Each structure stands twice: as C-alpha cells, then as structure tokens.
Amino acid sequence: MDSREPPSLRFASLLEEVWRLLADGQRLRQSPFHQAVLATSTARGPSARYVVLRQVDRERGMLGFHTDRRSDKWTEIERDPRVALCFHGHNVQVRVEGRAILHHDDAVADLAWKRTGLMSRRCYLADPAPGTVTPKPTSGLPAHLSKDRPNEAESAGGRVNFGVVIVPLQRIEWLHLAFEGHRRARLARTGAGPWRGEWLVP
Template sequence: MSDIDRDSLPAILSHAWTLLVRGGADRKSPLHTPVVASVDGDGLPQTRVMVLRKADPAAASLRFHTDARSPKVAQLDGKPVSVLAYHPQEQMQLRISGRARIGTDDAVVEGIWDQSTLFARRCYLAQSAPGTPLPGPASGLPEWIEGQQPTAAQIAPARPNFAVLWVDVTAIDWLHLANSGHRRAVFGAGDGWAGAWLAP
C-alpha cells in the first residue's frame, strides 16, 4: 500500500490520478480494467469491463477503445457516464463520474488507430455489431483471419468500426478501507477539485 497522507485531500487526489495513469499504462494494474456504466434506451443500467488505455490528469480525462457499432456507443455519446474501479492492494475504490464523448473520424482517432497493434485492430474486423445473435459459437471474425495477424492492408476495412470513448471526468468519489478507520472523499470540477470529506 502506498505511503501517502490519507488525511490530505490534495495528496489523495494526486495519488488517485497517479494510480489511474498507471492503470492506463500497466496491464497488471487492477485499474487497467475498470467497469464503465451507461443507461440504455429503456432506462436500465448497463455495465461492462473496458480496458483503460490512458488517464490524463491535466485534462481530467480517461480514454477507452471500442467498436463504433456496439450498443454502448449510442448509450454514451454526449451522456453522463460512471466508471468504477477497485485497487485491492491500495484498498481503494474510485467511483468516477463524467461525460462521455465518442470520437470516430478525427485526426486524433486516426493517430490512435495507427498506433494500435495489428492484433489489437483485428477485433474491429468482426462482421456483425457486438451483441448481434449468431447461429452458433463463433468469434464473429471472418474465417480467413482467425488465429492470424492481419496485414495493414487487410485491416484497413476495419477502421470505420473503431471508436474512441473519452470520459471527461467531473467528479471522483474516493473510498479507502482500513482497520484503523475508513476514509471517503469526493472531488469535483465544480469546486476546483478541492475535495470534501464524506462519511464512508
């Protein structure tokens, strides 16, 4: 567990972002795979695990990659979003609120697509949108690419299926569990991220 001053709001916020940045960079971090929540067209909550690709403390944003055809894209674009992460070693829960932004065709998305590995890009070759019923068990990928790394030319048609989800963070609810006494604080853009203590 990190040795930070858990009675200091600025230290807590800074540490939370440090762990999020690590979560975006380190596949072994428990913050690498948070749960992203949306609300569907029927008003029902929908949750799913997503890989955190990057956390940017200066911009207060998180970045995820997804299939532009997946139901979550329509559920999230321009809407409120909640991201949940738990770090067992730190005994820390983060409940992150924000606004979702979907990018599909600007230069930034293009750059992210170009930097992704060919293997990572392969899943966007899936013929049907995620969630489409299939006649039997299958990956949804075309047969010719199963088990193979595509070439740059082969992957090009998959590009329109790639989308970036940005979460512009508006608040972070931080909870730390400890035998010596749990602690909880909330930080929000509204108060300049000064933070306030809450009952755990």
Template sequence: MFEATELTLDAWTTTAWTELGLAASNLSHPWSHMVLGTVSENGPRQRTVILRAVGPENWQMVFFTDLRSPKIAELQRDPRISCLCYDAVSRVQMTVSGRARLHLNDTLSKLFWERIPVDSRRNYVGLQPPGALIDPPSTNLSSELPETGLTEEQRAHGRDHFAVVEIKAHSWEILQLRRSGNFRAKFWTSGESCEGTWIEP
C-alpha cells in the same frame, strides 16, 4: 497504492489520478480494467473496458470500443457515464462520474488507431456488430483473417469500426477500506480547479 499517502484531500486526489495514469500504460495494474456504466433504453448497463489514456491535468480518461457496440448508441442518446476501479490488494476503490465525448473517424481516433498493436486491431474487424444474436457461437472473425497481421483491406475495415471515447470527469470518489476504519473522500470540478471534502464511508 494509498498506504504511504498522506491523509489529505490534495494527496488523495493526486495519488488517484497518478494511479490512473499508470493503469493506462500497464495492463497488469488493477485499475487498467474498469467497470463502465451507461444508461440504455431499458436502464443501467455495465461492462468492463480497458483504460487507454488519462489526462490528469483536465480530468480526462479514454477507452476504445467498436462504434457498432450498443454502448455507442447509448452514449449518443445520453452521454452521462460512470466508471469504477478497484484494487483488491490495497482495497482502494475510485468511482468517476462524467460525460462522454465520442471520436468516430476523426483526428484523435486515427491517431490512436495508428498507435495500437496490430493484434489489437483484430478486435475491430468483426463481421457482425457486437451484441448481434447468433447461433452457433462464434468469434465473429472471418475464416480468412490471418493469425498475424492484417491486409490493407482488413485494416481499413477495422479502422472504420474503431471509436475512441473520451470521458470528462465531473466528480469522483475515493474509498479506502481498512481494518482499523475506512476513509472516503469526494471531489468535483470547479472551473479549472477541483474541490473536495471528506465524507462518511
């Protein structure tokens, strides 16, 4: 990932955002599954989400979730958010801090809903909110749900639960682990540009 990247701040941040863009369109990319951190009433919470879109020109990232998920309530209460991506092969880590903007049944969420595969829409037709207490264990899918495709009613049900979360990055750090010595850099937005500095790993 960073093996052939020139050791300059511009090259590092450009490479990192390019890789994020690749990860958003390729589930096999090591950065496609990122750890997302929010602040709940009881303290920090983390979970893995899938990176769905990236806007490198304005430092934005997008993921999808069920609007009934606890993370939505957490972000409505406190929009501060963090992300962590790690590639175990190249040993490069990127952490992002920013603020979340929620898209609930608006133009952007409807646009993404029409783009996602039918099979993926099944994730949003659960009978109970994510995190609800149950016994015995359940997939949270109706027994009437077809194995392939959804009825119009089921599609509408899923669309009503579908949320897009847009992350506006304010700062990010890149760490590369090397046997010969590690390198680390920090970047932050400044108006319509970004600035950066090398920091001790």
C-alpha cells in the same frame, strides 16, 4: 507511496494518488486499474461492462477508452453521455463520473488508431456487429484470423468501426478499505475549474 496505505488526509495528496493509480492503469497491463467497469444508461435501466483504460490526461482531467462504434455502449453514450467508471485494486476503489465525448472520424480517433497494435485492431474486423444474435457461438472474426493477427492492410478494414470515448472527469470518489476503518472522499469540479473535496462516511 504504497497504494495499500492511505494517502495523507489532504485532498491534494488524495488527488495525486488517484491520478498515479490511473496513470499506472493506462501504462501497465498488470495494474488492477488497467480495466474499469463502465456504467451507462439505457431505456431498460443501467448497463455495465469492463473496458480497458487507454488514455489518461491529468492536465486536462480526462480518461479515454476504445470501442466498436457498432456496440451498444456507443449507442447508449450517443443517447445519454453521462457515464461512470469504477476501478478497484490495492484496497482502493475509485469511481469517476463525466459526460463522455465520442470520436470516430476525426484526428483524435486517427491518432489512437495509429497507436493501436494489429492484435487490438483485429477486434474491429468482426462481422456481423457486436451484439448480433447468432445461431451458434462465434467470435465474428474472419476464419483466417481466428488464430492470427491481421496484417497492416487487412487491419485497415476495422478503422470504420473504431471509436474513441473521452471522459472529462467532473466527479471522483475515493474509498480506502482498512481494518482500522475505511476512509472515503469526494472530489468535484465545474467545467475545467479547480477540484474541491469533502469527506464522506464510508
């Protein structure tokens, strides 16, 4: 089904469409669903930034992304695990919500690290930590890695900073934009129960 066309107005078809878009986002770098805006809560109010979609598990209803555990987003999720992610592309917006689970020193993070390329591992070698105030612009990377990827041994130093965030979805909002009139629906579930849908005015 072309994602530019609305799915059949049945919740089962709509859910199928959402998971297809998310799976494409995880698999295809050129997909508009490859990145999402992640929203978290802070003492100051909301905080949002882009993350790259790294895991999609339809069977368990989960999404996942990687981050530096020294980052603000990690600390914010530790304090309040309620998060939302917003995807957009092909005239479709998908918003999802859930309570994030952090993985660092466990099998989930170990497996994700093994599957991560050297260029991606380089991000976790920054020193000082992400968000540190500096007197001049800097990547934080060691000078010899500014234009090159680390080797396997060098990349190992980033493992301590690597974290995986898994979000079991509890709520999905789908919005299809069309000249003839937009369409909007909400799907929600409790725990691992079945998804139940309702139509909303866009």
